[in-house]
Amino acid sequence: MVVVKIVTQVKLMPDAEQAAALSATLRAVNALACWVSEVAFTHGMPREYELRKHTYSRLKAEGLGAQAAQHTIKKVRDAYTTLRANIRAGNLGTPKSKRRRKAESKPITFRPNAAQPYDDRCLSWQHDQQTVSIWTTDGRLKGVRFVCSAHALKVLQQYRKGESDLIERDGVFYLIATCEVPEAETYEPDGFIGVDLGIVNIATTSTGYQAAGRALNRYRKRQLALRAKLQKKRTKSARRRLKERSRRETRHVKNTNHSIAKTIVTEAERTSAGISLEELKGIRQRVRLRKPQRVALHSWAFAQLGEFIVYKAKRAGVPLVFVDPAYTSQTCAECGHVDKRNRVDQQLFICRGCGVVVHADRNASHNIATRGESVWNAGRESRVPATR
Numbered sequence: 001m002v003v004v005k006i007v008t009q010v011k012l013m014p015d016a017e018q019a020a021a022l023s024a025t026l027r028a029v030n031a032l033a034c035w036v037s038e039v040a041f042t043h044g045m046p047r048e049y050e051l052r053k054h055t056y057s058r059l060k061a062e063g064l065g066a067q068a069a070q071h072t073i074k075k076v077r078d079a080y081t082t083l084r085a086n087i088r089a090g091n092l093g094t095p096k097s098k099r100r101r102k103a104e105s106k107p108i109t110f111r112p113n114a115a116q117p118y119d120d121r122c123l124s125w126q127h128d129q130q131t132v133s134i135w136t137t138d139g140r141l142k143g144v145r146f147v148c149s150a151h152a153l154k155v156l157q158q159y160r161k162g163e164s165d166l167i168e169r170d171g172v173f174y175l176i177a178t179c180e181v182p183e184a185e186t187y188e189p190d191g192f193i194g195v196d197l198g199i200v201n202i203a204t205t206s207t208g209y210q211a212a213g214r215a216l217n218r219y220r221k222r223q224l225a226l227r228a229k230l231q232k233k234r235t236k237s238a239r240r241r242l243k244e245r246s247r248r249e250t251r252h253v254k255n256t257n258h259s260i261a262k263t264i265v266t267e268a269e270r271t272s273a274g275i276s277l278e279e280l281k282g283i284r285q286r287v288r289l290r291k292p293q294r295v296a297l298h299s300w301a302f303a304q305l306g307e308f309i310v311y312k313a314k315r316a317g318v319p320l321v322f323v324d325p326a327y328t329s330q331t332c333a334e335c336g337h338v339d340k341r342n343r344v345d346q347q348l349f350i351c352r353g354c355g356v357v358v359h360a361d362r363n364a365s366h367n368i369a370t371r372g373e374s375v376w377n378a379g380r381e382s383r384v385p386a387t388r
């Protein structure tokens with residue numbers, strides 16, 4: 001069975017004593033992870049079992065159980081593997097660059113509240129009571145309450161699998177659980193819904209739906225103004241409020257994206273249509289190419305919307321294709337005439353060939369739908385060989 005991997009976050013509601021134990025645990029495992037990292041560094045990043053030989057007994061002696069000790073070693077190994085992959089991919093620059101030399105010259109360190117992985121032996125979930133039982137350096141905590149949305153609870157109950165991460169942000173503890181949600185079988189689409197993504201109108205579909213970016217952009221503008229005000233005050237509380245603001249904004253964008261994606265995917269499912277999206281890489285590039293719009297949404301917001309549509313479509317079995325967005329805003333969806341001047345302004349499209357007048361984003365969404373259909377048909381021809 002094909003599955004989509006997603007993460008689900010729940011907020012823990014420990015009492016004061018439980019909170020102290022969780023906090024002490026994160027601090028202890030991360031201090032020890034720093035020590036393991038030093039050992040790994042001085043031994044030239046040995047393999048996991050060698051590293052275990054050098055560190056396991058001390059970790060046990062320091063009060064970590066067998067699982068926690070192994071998870072701590074693995075966490076360190078994974079951090080070095082990631083660093084190495086980043087270096088290989090050139091993400092830290094050339095061998096002589098300052099960033100790369102800095103990264104290579106000393107052991108990786110872990111913040112006192114860095115994430116710690118938990119497997120099913122150190123963490124169990126009681127969904128009906130909405131509690132977890134979790135290992136800490138002060139022994140096992142039972143009945144730690146957690147909160148999340150009803151939907152998240154259902155997903156957790158049905159599909160949670162493997163490890164979860166315990167993290168702490170500003171004194172609040174969260175568990176981030178991995179869920180493996182099965183993909184539905186894809187149906188044969190009856191036409192395609194084209195989705196045009198943009199800053200002014202976040203999403204416009206060829207079937208008439210339009211999600212205006214006005215509310216989100218206005219929200220962002222207000223947030224930026226408040227942020228500028230807070231940034232002037234260099235106090236600790238201002239910094240904390242700043243962080244909280246940017247998190248709130250991230251959440252707000254996420255909720256909006258979820259609801260837009262849901263609307264589009266639900267419509268496709270209802271009408272047995274497929275969805276045609278611009279290549280995600282294209283979205284990022286295109287958004288970046290526009291002149292700087294400080295107020296406008298970040299490109300990650302579009303990438304996230306694309307990801308949500310992909311995920312929800314897969315879950316619902318809605319066929320999905322990606323198309324090259326080149327010239328979709330200059331081509332007339334009616335007659336196919338291509339001219340840069342067809343697009344009069346942000347909103348208006350007037351074809352120089354056939355004279356049609358239409359909303360610019362709507363026109364683009366029709367082009368994306370048409371392209372999606374031909375991509376799908378081309379794919380079908382290669383999937384199903386002609387019979388004689």
Ligand SMILES: [Zn+2]
Pocket residue numbers: 332333334335336337351352353354355356
């Ligand atoms: Zn035309």
